[in-house]
Amino acid sequence: MADRERLFLELQNTYGIRRLTLDSFALRKLPGALASAKKGITTTIWNKRDVIDLCPGFAPRLVGMAFDVGTSTVVGYLIDLETGERLSVRSAVNPQIAFGTDVISRISFCQEKENGLEKLRTTIVQCLNDLIVDASEDAGIDSELIMEVTVVGNTVMHHLLMGLDPRYLAMAPYAPVLQADQDLKARDLGLEVGKSAYVHLLPLKAGFVGSDTIACILATGLHRTKIPSLLVDLGTNGEIVLAHKDRLICCSTAAGPAFEGGHIRWGMRASAGAIEQVRLDPDTLNVRVKTINGKRPLGLCGSGLISATAEMIRRGVILKKGNFSEEVQSPRLHQGKDGWEFVLAWASETGNNHDIVITQKDVAELQLAKSALYAGATLLRELFGGEQIRRILLAGAFGNYVDPLDACTLDLLPDCHTAQVIGVGNAAGYGSCLALLDRNKRREGQRVARKLQYQELAATERFQDLFIDGMCFTSAHDYGDAS
Amino acid sequence: MADRERLFLELQNTYGIRRLTLDSFALRKLPGALASAKKGITTTIWNKRDVIDLCPGFAPRLVGMAFDVGTSTVVGYLIDLETGERLSVRSAVNPQIAFGTDVISRISFCQEKENGLEKLRTTIVQCLNDLIVDASEDAGIDSELIMEVTVVGNTVMHHLLMGLDPRYLAMAPYAPVLQADQDLKARDLGLEVGKSAYVHLLPLKAGFVGSDTIACILATGLHRTKIPSLLVDLGTNGEIVLAHKDRLICCSTAAGPAFEGGHIRWGMRASAGAIEQVRLDPDTLNVRVKTINGKRPLGLCGSGLISATAEMIRRGVILKKGNFSEEVQSPRLHQGKDGWEFVLAWASETGNNHDIVITQKDVAELQLAKSALYAGATLLRELFGGEQIRRILLAGAFGNYVDPLDACTLDLLPDCHTAQVIGVGNAAGYGSCLALLDRNKRREGQRVARKLQYQELAATERFQDLFIDGMCFTSAHDYGDAS
Known part of the structure; x- marks a missing residue:
C-alpha cells in the first residue's frame, strides 16, 4: 500500500x-x-480536514503568528499554539506609507500608478515576512514552524x-x-x-469598518456587554462601535491624521524625543514636557498634541472656539510664520535647536479630528435612543497614551465626563491573537460581523450638524475665565 | 453587499x-x-466547487493541456475544452535525461546528489512550461487561458x-x-x-506501473474487452497488461534501453538519419535501409534495430541463440573491435563517413530486452490459466514503428504469430486527453486502478526460468537452415 x-x-x-x-x-x-x-510520526491536521505537516517522532514546537495590519503600524505576535504563550511581539511602520499616508491616498495610488496595486501588495507582504523573520529569530525558532497565521486590518489594508482592487471602496456604495x-x-x-500553513483573515463589515474592528469587539467582549458601552479604535481612521442590549452599531470617521501627529507643524510619530505630555504652570505658564525615552524634545506626537491642547485649555490659553486668548501675556505666545503660536520648548532645550511650538493651525487640525469623532459617536448614541454611555473603551495607541482627563477636557467623546474611560491597548491585535488560538473565537467573529450594524455617516445630514457643533471646546470657557 | x-x-x-x-x-x-x-459576467467553476475564473461578458476560449511525461519524451496536447478540438501537440526530450537516462539512474541521482530531487523537479516543470508556451504560441492563444491540466507518467516521473522522493520505489516493497x-x-x-487552474494527476498502481499505464487502458478500452488481450507500452520501461473477462493484471519489465536504441553501438534516438527499416537481399545479402526523413544514415533507432535483427534472422545471418552464423560468406560480416559485426551501411553511403554496423553485442542487448518482455507477458498469461492471447495492442513509439511481422520473427511476445497485432499510437497521451475532457473518464481511471492487479516479477522464480527461455530466437533455426 x-x-x-x-x-x-x-x-x-x-x-x-x-x-x-x-x-x-x-x-x-x-x-x-x-x-x-x-x-511513529506526528501529523499536524488543520481543522480536521487537511494534513499540513508531518515529522518523524514527536513534533517540534507548533507556533502561529497573529497580525494587526494598520495603515501606519503593523504588529505581529508570535505565539506558541499549544501553550498560548506569547513568544515575541514585533512591530514596524507600514512601508506602504511611502505610497500614501492614509487609506484614501493608497487607493488613489492604485488607481493612478501602473501596477500600483501590485506594488502596495508586495510591499505589505514583504513587511509581514520581515516581521516573521524578526519574531522567529527573537524567539529562536524556525519560521517554517509557523503553521497558522491570522490577519486583521481595516478593509483597505485587507484588500491590498x-x-x-480597493478603488470601489472609495465610491458609493463603498462595497468591499x-x-x-x-x-x-x-x-x-x-x-x-510553513509551506502548507493557512492564513485566516477575519471578516470585514464594510468599506471602512474592517476586521480590525471585529477583532477589537472580540478582544473586549463588547458584543456581550450589559451596559451601554462605546469602543473607539483611533488610528489613522477612527472606528466607533456602540453596544448595548445585544445590539452593535458602528461607524467610521475620517478623523484625519492629527491624532497621529500628521499635518501638525512639529508633529511626529510616537518615537524617541516626541513630546507625549505637557504641563503648564498656572501662574507663569512655564512648560514642563515629558518625552518618549526622556530624550530632548524633537517634536510632538498625537498624545502630546492632545495633552498640550488640553493643558492650554485648562490654563485659558485656548478658548472655546479654539482661538488663542489675546489676554495671555507670555513670551511663549507670539506670532510665527503660520500666525499665532505657543512655544512648548525653546530651541536651547530641544534636540534639534528649533523652538517647538503649537500653532493656531495645529489646534484647528485637532478640532477637525475631534469633532468628527465626537459627531460620529453622538450620532450612534442618538440611534440608540440617546441612552447615556456608561463605559468608554479606548483602543489602539490612543487608548494607551491619552489621559482620560485630557479626553474630557477636549470633549473628544459624548458622556466622557461621566462614563468610565478605560484604555484597552491594541485590542485589534489581541483579537487577532484570540482568533489564532481559538476556533470558537473565529465563529464568534463571524457572528459579530453579521450582528454589527453599519451606519454610513456621509449619508446623514444630522452628522454634518453634529460635526459643526463638535468643533468647540465646550469646557474651555470656564477654565478660560478662571485663569 | x-x-x-x-x-x-x-x-x-x-x-x-x-x-x-x-x-x-x-x-x-x-x-x-x-x-x-x-x-453580466462569465464564471468558470471547477467541479461545481471552486470558482477559478471570472470575466466580464462572454468568456474567451477555455482550453486545457494534457501531458504524457515519459522517461525519454514528454508530449503535451493543447485542447479546446468546449469542442474537444486538438489545437496543438508538442513534444520534447525529457531534459532530466541529462541526469540519468532511465528511472533507476534518476532515482540514484536523487539519493546521491545534493538537492538532486529538487533539480529533477524543477527540470521537468521547466520542460512542461516550455511546452505550454510552445503549444499556446502555436495555437495563438494566451497560456493564461489554460484552466485545466492532466498529467500521466510512470510512477518515478509522477513522483519527480x-x-x-522516489528512492523507496527502488527498495522492497517498492511502495509509491x-x-x-x-x-x-x-x-x-x-x-x-491560468493562475487558479487545477492539474489532475491520474492514479498510480505501483512503483513501476504508473498513471501512463492507467491512461493506456482508458484510451484502448482494455478494461472492457471481451477477448483475451495484451497491451504493451514499451518505452524506456515496458509495462504489460493482460485483460480478459473483467480481470486486469499487469507487470513491469525492466526491458532495458535497447528498444530505444540505448546501449547499442550505433544506436540513436528516432530522429532524422536514423535507420528505421532494413531489408537484406536473400542471395547477395546486400542491404537496403530506410531512414527517418530519408537522410543519409547516421545510426540505428529502436525500430531499425528490430528490423535489422529480424531480417538477419530471416536470412540466416543470426541463429537461434543470437550468434552470427559462421556459414555466411559476406564482406559485410567481419570481426570488429567488439567481436563479430555486420555492416548495414558502408562509410561511403552514410552521413558520418563511418561504417554503420550491428554487432554481436548489440544483438545480445536486444535479446535481454525482448526476453524480459516475453517472460513478463508469458507469466501474466500463465496467471490467467494459459488462455491464448487473441489481440495484442502495441502502444507508444514501438507500436507505431515496429512491423508486426518483425515482432513475430523476434518472438517479442507470446502468441504474436496468431493474435491480431495492432499499433495504438501514444495511448498514454490519448488517455491523458480523455481524462482532460471527461470527468467520467477520471472516475473510470480510478476504477481501473483499483481493479488492476499488479504482479511483481522479481519475486517469482518462474519469471527467471521464462527469462532464460525467452533469450532464444525460436523462429531463427528454420530460416537459418533455409538460407
Missing part, C-alpha cells in the same frame, strides 16, 4: 478522521518521515494584502470585494511560513 | 450551486469584472514532478508515496497556466 493511503487508513482507524486531504507540500515530507520514524472570513494557504498570499 | 457575496447569491439562486469556494487569484478579477460588465489521483492547483506544481 502507498504511504499516503497507509497514513489515511491509520488516521481513520485510530482517530476516526475521514475525508482528509494531504497538502502536496506536506506530502513531500511523508516518505522521509515514515522511513526515519522509529516510534489580498491583491484586491468580500466580507466573509477567509482561509487561504499562506503561500498563496506570499507569506514565508 | 460585498461583490463575492453577491456573486455567490446569484450562482445559488440561478444555478442552485452551493458551498462554492472562490480561488483567491480569481477573486482579484472580481471587482474589475463586475465594474466593466455590461451584460510532485517533488516526492501515493496511489490515488490528485487534484492540485497548477501553481503549486509550478505550472505557468
Whole structure:
C-alpha cells in the first residue's frame, strides 16, 4: 500500500478522521518521515480536514503568528499554539506609507500608478515576512514552524494584502470585494511560513469598518456587554462601535491624521524625543514636557498634541472656539510664520535647536479630528435612543497614551465626563491573537460581523450638524475665565 | 453587499450551486469584472466547487493541456475544452535525461546528489512550461487561458514532478508515496497556466506501473474487452497488461534501453538519419535501409534495430541463440573491435563517413530486452490459466514503428504469430486527453486502478526460468537452415 493511503487508513482507524486531504507540500515530507520514524510520526491536521505537516517522532514546537495590519503600524505576535504563550511581539511602520499616508491616498495610488496595486501588495507582504523573520529569530525558532497565521486590518489594508482592487471602496456604495472570513494557504498570499500553513483573515463589515474592528469587539467582549458601552479604535481612521442590549452599531470617521501627529507643524510619530505630555504652570505658564525615552524634545506626537491642547485649555490659553486668548501675556505666545503660536520648548532645550511650538493651525487640525469623532459617536448614541454611555473603551495607541482627563477636557467623546474611560491597548491585535488560538473565537467573529450594524455617516445630514457643533471646546470657557 | 457575496447569491439562486469556494487569484478579477460588465459576467467553476475564473461578458476560449511525461519524451496536447478540438501537440526530450537516462539512474541521482530531487523537479516543470508556451504560441492563444491540466507518467516521473522522493520505489516493497489521483492547483506544481487552474494527476498502481499505464487502458478500452488481450507500452520501461473477462493484471519489465536504441553501438534516438527499416537481399545479402526523413544514415533507432535483427534472422545471418552464423560468406560480416559485426551501411553511403554496423553485442542487448518482455507477458498469461492471447495492442513509439511481422520473427511476445497485432499510437497521451475532457473518464481511471492487479516479477522464480527461455530466437533455426 502507498504511504499516503497507509497514513489515511491509520488516521481513520485510530482517530476516526475521514475525508482528509494531504497538502502536496506536506506530502513531500511523508516518505522521509515514515522511513526515519522509529516510534511513529506526528501529523499536524488543520481543522480536521487537511494534513499540513508531518515529522518523524514527536513534533517540534507548533507556533502561529497573529497580525494587526494598520495603515501606519503593523504588529505581529508570535505565539506558541499549544501553550498560548506569547513568544515575541514585533512591530514596524507600514512601508506602504511611502505610497500614501492614509487609506484614501493608497487607493488613489492604485488607481493612478501602473501596477500600483501590485506594488502596495508586495510591499505589505514583504513587511509581514520581515516581521516573521524578526519574531522567529527573537524567539529562536524556525519560521517554517509557523503553521497558522491570522490577519486583521481595516478593509483597505485587507484588500491590498489580498491583491484586491480597493478603488470601489472609495465610491458609493463603498462595497468591499468580500466580507466573509477567509482561509487561504499562506503561500498563496506570499507569506514565508510553513509551506502548507493557512492564513485566516477575519471578516470585514464594510468599506471602512474592517476586521480590525471585529477583532477589537472580540478582544473586549463588547458584543456581550450589559451596559451601554462605546469602543473607539483611533488610528489613522477612527472606528466607533456602540453596544448595548445585544445590539452593535458602528461607524467610521475620517478623523484625519492629527491624532497621529500628521499635518501638525512639529508633529511626529510616537518615537524617541516626541513630546507625549505637557504641563503648564498656572501662574507663569512655564512648560514642563515629558518625552518618549526622556530624550530632548524633537517634536510632538498625537498624545502630546492632545495633552498640550488640553493643558492650554485648562490654563485659558485656548478658548472655546479654539482661538488663542489675546489676554495671555507670555513670551511663549507670539506670532510665527503660520500666525499665532505657543512655544512648548525653546530651541536651547530641544534636540534639534528649533523652538517647538503649537500653532493656531495645529489646534484647528485637532478640532477637525475631534469633532468628527465626537459627531460620529453622538450620532450612534442618538440611534440608540440617546441612552447615556456608561463605559468608554479606548483602543489602539490612543487608548494607551491619552489621559482620560485630557479626553474630557477636549470633549473628544459624548458622556466622557461621566462614563468610565478605560484604555484597552491594541485590542485589534489581541483579537487577532484570540482568533489564532481559538476556533470558537473565529465563529464568534463571524457572528459579530453579521450582528454589527453599519451606519454610513456621509449619508446623514444630522452628522454634518453634529460635526459643526463638535468643533468647540465646550469646557474651555470656564477654565478660560478662571485663569 | 460585498461583490463575492453577491456573486455567490446569484450562482445559488440561478444555478442552485452551493458551498462554492472562490480561488483567491480569481477573486482579484472580481471587482474589475463586475465594474466593466455590461451584460453580466462569465464564471468558470471547477467541479461545481471552486470558482477559478471570472470575466466580464462572454468568456474567451477555455482550453486545457494534457501531458504524457515519459522517461525519454514528454508530449503535451493543447485542447479546446468546449469542442474537444486538438489545437496543438508538442513534444520534447525529457531534459532530466541529462541526469540519468532511465528511472533507476534518476532515482540514484536523487539519493546521491545534493538537492538532486529538487533539480529533477524543477527540470521537468521547466520542460512542461516550455511546452505550454510552445503549444499556446502555436495555437495563438494566451497560456493564461489554460484552466485545466492532466498529467500521466510512470510512477518515478509522477513522483519527480510532485517533488516526492522516489528512492523507496527502488527498495522492497517498492511502495509509491501515493496511489490515488490528485487534484492540485497548477501553481503549486509550478505550472505557468491560468493562475487558479487545477492539474489532475491520474492514479498510480505501483512503483513501476504508473498513471501512463492507467491512461493506456482508458484510451484502448482494455478494461472492457471481451477477448483475451495484451497491451504493451514499451518505452524506456515496458509495462504489460493482460485483460480478459473483467480481470486486469499487469507487470513491469525492466526491458532495458535497447528498444530505444540505448546501449547499442550505433544506436540513436528516432530522429532524422536514423535507420528505421532494413531489408537484406536473400542471395547477395546486400542491404537496403530506410531512414527517418530519408537522410543519409547516421545510426540505428529502436525500430531499425528490430528490423535489422529480424531480417538477419530471416536470412540466416543470426541463429537461434543470437550468434552470427559462421556459414555466411559476406564482406559485410567481419570481426570488429567488439567481436563479430555486420555492416548495414558502408562509410561511403552514410552521413558520418563511418561504417554503420550491428554487432554481436548489440544483438545480445536486444535479446535481454525482448526476453524480459516475453517472460513478463508469458507469466501474466500463465496467471490467467494459459488462455491464448487473441489481440495484442502495441502502444507508444514501438507500436507505431515496429512491423508486426518483425515482432513475430523476434518472438517479442507470446502468441504474436496468431493474435491480431495492432499499433495504438501514444495511448498514454490519448488517455491523458480523455481524462482532460471527461470527468467520467477520471472516475473510470480510478476504477481501473483499483481493479488492476499488479504482479511483481522479481519475486517469482518462474519469471527467471521464462527469462532464460525467452533469450532464444525460436523462429531463427528454420530460416537459418533455409538460407
